[in-house]
Amino acid sequence: MNIANKITVSRVILIPIFLIFFLIPWSFGNITIWHAVIPVQDFIAAIIFIVASCTDWLDGYYARKLNLVTNFGKFLDPLADKLLVMSAFVPLVGFDVIPSWMVIVILAREFAVTGLRLVAVEGGEVIAASQMAKWKTATQMIALILLLFHNIPFGEEGFPLADIFLWIAVVLTILSGGEYFYKNRDILLKSK
Template sequence: MNVPNQITISRICLIPIFMIFLIVPMEFGNLSLLGTVVPVSHFIAAIIFIIAAATDWLDGYYARKYKLVTNLGKFLDPLADKLLITAALISLVELQMAPAWMVIVILSREFAVTGVRLVAAADGSVIAASPLGKIKTVFQIIAISALMLHNFPFEPIGIPFAMLMLWVATILTIVSGIDYFMKNKHIFLKA
């Protein structure tokens, strides 16, 4: 197994670790970060999540630079991304830190896009991620990280940054989903 695929698998392995720190009650106390109170366990979960999210860029860069793109990597990389985002969002709903309806919208788009990619793959086509889809993912990661960090560093000044980012991520999810389906409608039109 090549290095990019090992990095991708490490991303998958980090998912249960950050989830344990995020949702399992732990008595590590709280951090006071510039006036924002963040449970230590949530801070650790956020750091692990951010590291895991960063490996998405790292494995892709490494695979392209050293020509190590494999079918396993093409399968594992988007799977790891979906698992990471899904686990984080569902955990945040469980903690009542994210509205369920927004998470349902985001995850519905992810599952629908995955379905279209599977149909295209059955016909031998590969649908690459669009620039809009990549921007959507960045805002999802920012929103999730900000929620895990309890709106740090914006909480003391009263700016609901985490929720604003979740709104942006949700809107970009809808827009990128529409864009994705419009650009790939030919897949559905095949008889």
């Protein structure tokens, strides 16, 4: 296994560690950031999520720089992204932090694109992540990081930056899903 794929695997390994801090009620006290009081366990969970999110960029960097692009990496990288993002989105719905319909739209797109990828694999093809899908993932991760930090208000008026990134992520989710199906429509037509 090459270094890029090892970094991707590390992202998957960080998910349960993130969830342990995010979901189990520890009593480590609180920390104050920009007038927002955040439980230390949520702060630690957010840092773990940031580290895991950074591995997404790092594995891609090494894969391109060292020419380590593999079918395993093309398959595991987007899967690791989905697992990481969903491990944060689903509990945030449960905590009533974000509307469930947004996560349903995101989940539906992920299942649909994963299904498309499975059909492609049956035909011997691998569908790599598109540029728009990479932006979608980045905006989702930024929104989640801000939400994990309790949507710390920015500026004098408490500008809800996490909410804006979340809306952008939902729009990019829909657009990138449409893009995948449009660009790969021949795969679906061949599978009839």
